[in-house]
Amino acid sequence: AQTVTQSQPEMSVQEAETVTLSCTYDTSENNYYLFWYKQPPSRQMILVIRQEAYKQQNATENRFSVNFQKAAKSFSLKISDSQLGDTAMYFCAFMSGGSNYKLTFGKGTLLTVNP
Amino acid sequence: EAQVTQNPRYLITVTGKKLTVTCSQNMNHEYMSWYRQDPGLGLRQIYYSMNVEVTDKGDVPEGYKVSRKEKRNFPLILESPSPNQTSLYFCASSLRSGDNSPLHFGNGTRLTVT
Numbered sequence: 062a063q064t065v066t067q068s069q070p071e072m073s074v075q076e077a078e079t080v081t082l083s084c085t086y087d088t089s090e091n092n093y094y095l096f097w098y099k100q101p102p103s104r105q106m107i108l109v110i111r112q113e114a115y116k117q118q119n120a121t122e123n124r125f126s127v128n129f130q131k132a133a134k135s136f137s138l139k140i141s142d143s144q145l146g147d148t149a150m151y152f153c154a155f156m157s158g159g160s161n162y163k164l165t166f167g168k169g170t171l172l173t174v175n176p
Numbered sequence: 177e178a179q180v181t182q183n184p185r186y187l188i189t190v191t192g193k194k195l196t197v198t199c200s201q202n203m204n205h206e207y208m209s210w211y212r213q214d215p216g217l218g219l220r221q222i223y224y225s226m227n228v229e230v231t232d233k234g235d236v237p238e239g240y241k242v243s244r245k246e247k248r249n250f251p252l253i254l255e256s257p258s259p260n261q262t263s264l265y266f267c268a269s270s271l272r273s274g275d276n277s278p279l280h281f282g283n284g285t286r287l288t289v290t
Contacts, residue, residue, distance in 0.1 A: 106281035166218035
């Protein structure tokens with residue numbers, strides 16, 4: 062079974078600075094997808110970014126980018142120019158390719174952006 | 177507006193009293209799923225459905241039932257709720273399973289069982 066590990070339960074960053082959230086996963090598969098979800102206090106689950114394992118190029122979405130290291134099974138999220146609205150719980154998630162679309166989630170990292 | 181709608185948003189009930197949490201999507205999605213979120217555990221899949229009349233167990237199905245009689249609806253049924261089912265529940269849907277079509281989440285249902 063796949064596992065997803067987020068080793069940082071909580072992090073904080075000053076507004077406008079850069080922060081990196083860590084995620085590692087364990088799988089024997091070669092075809093899979095990785096995601097970062099954001100859950101603000103409103104508790105809505107918002108997709109931040111996704112990465113296909115077969116793509117070597119790291120995904121980027123505006124201020125959000127990932128560092129995907131397939132051999133190391135690492136998928137970190139970098140948030141540049143942090144904003145107060147980035148304060149949220151962040152979940153890393155894994156999905157096996159061709160699966161029932163089950164997302165296996167990490168336990169989450171609570172990020173606080175301080176003014 | 178394309179969305180996944182869950183009701184109710186908050187529910188407090190007592191042990192053993194049957195309840196249903198409704199989920200509806202208006203995007204003609206084939207795939208629907210239920211997750212529960214608990215502190216320190218992240219989200220875990222309860223049940224999923226690939227299409228109408230096709231449902232299957234996720235990782236934590238005990239104590240739950242689902243049905244998929246129509247494409248748009250995927251209710252979660254707790255026949256005899258217990259306190260360990262106190263949790264935050266999310267319904268989610270996707271155009272199809274097996275690829276990386278975005279998974280759309282509802283706004284969650286906070287259930288408390290006393």
